[in-house]
Amino acid sequence: MTSPQAANGLTIENISAGYGQALAIRDISLTVAPGQVVALLGRNGAGKSTTLKAVMGMLHLRSGSVSMDGVTVSNRPVHARARTGIGYVPEDRRIFTGLTVSENLEAGRRPADGTDAWTPKKLFDLFPNLAPARDRHAAQLSGGEQQMLALARTLMGNPRMLLLDEPSEGLAPVIVDALAQVVKTLKQEGLGILLCEQNTVFTAKVADRAAIIESGSLQYEGSMSELALDDAVRKRYLAV
Numbered sequence: 342m343t344s345p346q347a348a349n350g351l352t353i354e355n356i357s358a359g360y361g362q363a364l365a366i367r368d369i370s371l372t373v374a375p376g377q378v379v380a381l382l383g384r385n386g387a388g389k390s391t392t393l394k395a396v397m398g399m400l401h402l403r404s405g406s407v408s409m410d411g412v413t414v415s416n417r418p419v420h421a422r423a424r425t426g427i428g429y430v431p432e433d434r435r436i437f438t439g440l441t442v443s444e445n446l447e448a449g450r451r452p453a454d455g456t457d458a459w460t461p462k463k464l465f466d467l468f469p470n471l472a473p474a475r476d477r478h479a480a481q482l483s484g485g486e487q488q489m490l491a492l493a494r495t496l497m498g499n500p501r502m503l504l505l506d507e508p509s510e511g512l513a514p515v516i517v518d519a520l521a522q523v524v525k526t527l528k529q530e531g532l533g534i535l536l537c538e539q540n541t542v543f544t545a546k547v548a549d550r551a552a553i554i555e556s557g558s559l560q561y562e563g564s565m566s567e568l569a570l571d572d573a574v575r576k577r578y579l580a581v
């Protein structure tokens with residue numbers, strides 16, 4: 342399955358990657374435009390996290406290419422991909438638990454290309470729960486606050502494209518709703534987002550398009566409204 346080349350945003354073309362000798366994803370092609378949220382859906386072990394790691398450069402590509410705003414990044418290390426505007430929030434969040442909320446934000450700071458850079462003040466407006474916790478150690482935060490902090494820290498790098506790996510996992514429904522509001526705000530500000538998820542309620546609220554991966558291969562691509570109407574596809578690949 343191929344997608345048209347997007348001049349702006351993220352273009353993933355026919356990528357394959359894996360662990361040891363084994364391939365975990367094969368021939369994946371996807372595009373994410375600025376201001377668009379694309380949900381990458383699929384069951385446990387389908388290859389969602391592997392796709393994000395391969396895009397970010399944490400796994401070597403066996404074939405295919407990745408480009409951001411028309412610049413090929415597949416031959417660049419992780420930090421250089423971040424410099425092209427790709428931000429990654431891994432499933433395990435990787436916040437610095439021994440640092441305070443404010444220190445975590447500072448650790449994520451990277452200069453913006455334009456003038457509209459994220460600051461801790463702007464982030465505390467977007468994530469109101471983090472403001473009163475700014476001097477607390479990240480280890481003392483709830484799971485939901487830690488997820489918000491992981492996202493806020495990545496935003497301090499002023500990305501134009503976000504890779505989010507199961508951000509709603511393990512969070513209470515009220516926190517998932519708050520997260521959906523944040524994602525909608527980011528989308529309105531023009532960020533593109535590639536969102537790996539198993540939570541179809543959350544993705545239905547925020548995503549424009551859906552791609553479904555199974556056993557390492559893309560099996561479906563369409564708008565969220567098309568997917569909502571396609572009972573057969575949802576039953577077959579998503580068990581909902």
Ligand SMILES: Nc1ncnc2c1ncn2[C@@H]1O[C@H](COP(=O)(O)OP(=O)(O)OP(=O)(O)O)[C@@H](O)[C@H]1O
Pocket residue numbers: 360365383384385386387388389390391392
């Ligand atoms: N570090 C690793 N070493 C070897 N195999 C791995 C490793 N990480 C993942 N895999 C395998 O690669 C395949 C894809 O896993 P991946 O984590 O990308 O799936 P996923 O769709 O993100 O699922 P989950 O929701 O469970 O994270 C699975 O078969 C998994 O067992």
